[in-house]
Amino acid sequence: MTVWNSLRGLALGDAFGEQWFLRPTSEVDSSMAERRVAEGVWPWTDDTAMAQVLLAHLDSRGTVEQGALAAEFASAYEADPNRAYGGSMHGVLTAILAGEPWRAVTTSQFDGQGSWGNGAAMRVAPLGAWFAADLDAVVDQARLQALVTHAHPEAVAGAIAVAVAAATAVNGGEGLLDAVLDRTPNGEVATGLRRATRLRPALDPRHAAGTLGCGYRISAADTVPFAIWCAARHLDDLVEALWATASAGGDMDTTCAIVGGIVAARTGLDGVPAAWLAACEPLTARRPA
Template identity: 30%
Template sequence: MKWKHHLLSRESLEDKFIGSAIGTFVGDTLGMPVEGWGRAAIEARFGLLTTLEDGRFPRGYYTDDTEMMIGILEVLAENGDFDPNLTVKKFLENFHPERGYGGRIYVLMDRLRKGIPWHQVATDSFGNGAAMRIAPIGFFYFHDIKNVKRYAILSCKITHLHPEAIAGAVAQAIAVSLAVSYGIRNIPIPRIEFLDRIMEEVLDIHTGFVQRILEIKSISKLGLRDNIQNIARCFACHVRSIEAVPPAIASFLLTDTFKDAVVTGINLGGDTDTIGAMTGAIAGAYYGYSQIPEEWIQVLENASKGRDYVIGLAKKAAEILYRRLKKS
């Protein structure tokens, strides 16, 4: 997609970048208390879960999804471009094992800490762990889909080598970049075109993934009522990338506000914090930080690498890209 420089506003770019980063954070912590719960269990306990609640962490705390997203965002804001070795360094520096990482990651981090090169460390995982953290690559390169795909693949391969994981990371990154691109121009999302664009980019990686994206088209034909039921019926919504990324994309596409998108994502059940994080990343990139409910933002943890830190990083990344685009 050719980017029209004269349409670029610094404020809008910043709003979308912060929206996507804080959207990841908010979705993660909204889903945190019910991670691993089924849809029915969430409904029995909360009706519709729409507020930040205490879980295994106090309300407003983020988990591995946001912690790793911060690592990638730090690389882009400090280095001005993606770099896998620097990303490994950030992942290691930020790593708090108690933040709910998947079991496999401990061995992986251990090996990275010993200095084993990342390309000898990654395993054949099909999990959603690369997609959950990828938002910054989607927004920082939104003007250049080739680089979005290239760096999505590279960043995924630090930990996940299975084509399903790679397809999920690419799909999620492309979704974020399209969301910025439409959001910044204030254009309503053309749902079918949006999905076609994602399918085009994952076709050479995993055809099964394309089939799962196609399911979203079928769901959208059912109309926009009963989204949670319709999406949950179609996708297992667990840690497998192919079952987690499409419901996040669907939760964004089938709703009309940031709040509805994320509420839909976390109430599907399953890997709720990650689906929440990914839905929030796409929705935040489209609607912007200004549309994230204030009552959610107020509760976000704000210690050393908390809310204000993430906002600062996103601003810095937005400024770098703004200057770059103005110059080009």
């Protein structure tokens, strides 16, 4: 149940955040949200599309098998490419569809550095919930799924951090930021998490974003620390967590997807307004047995 709740929370956060993507933070208010509910469905993006593929993969195989996962990501992209995939991901998935080996494709990105984008982190929270009983497995499986599309160490670190955050939320959430930092490889993501541990929980999220970033660079390093700080700040209230995250602006579909996947793994979606649930585009994935 926690795994399915994590996916549902991720999709809700993705769809909610997409309504405000890169808008001025002054526009992010509850009255406008209610008007947007009346306007129709909140569609989700590539965050949810790839998270659904990842969860279906785990449900089928029980572990990350990278070659198969790469093919499944590419097939989902081919079936529905208009989900706001990033530019580099269009290239990666198109190349995999054309038969190029996934490892060669991902390691050749950005002059051989690999992508350090936030895509491996945005989809991974349900994996953290899946393996929550074994944090070593959480770290290993998060790394494996990240490398399928993002070869840069910072992208991998961001995915590990989010997966550990989701697992920690499932296990009670105590000391979440410290628990995540303890398992995150050294680098810029870890440096951002250290900054996050020093921020007051009552700090305005917009000020926190000024210190940590909120996804304007679309990188793991300027996305993950802020998202995990927001999740830790509102670990028992999904709605407040999403409002706090969106209020900072930036890459809001991704930051809200990360937060939704972490917090909902703990809370479920019982406290979410019925209008939000009705507006959020339904998932296409099958609920795991």
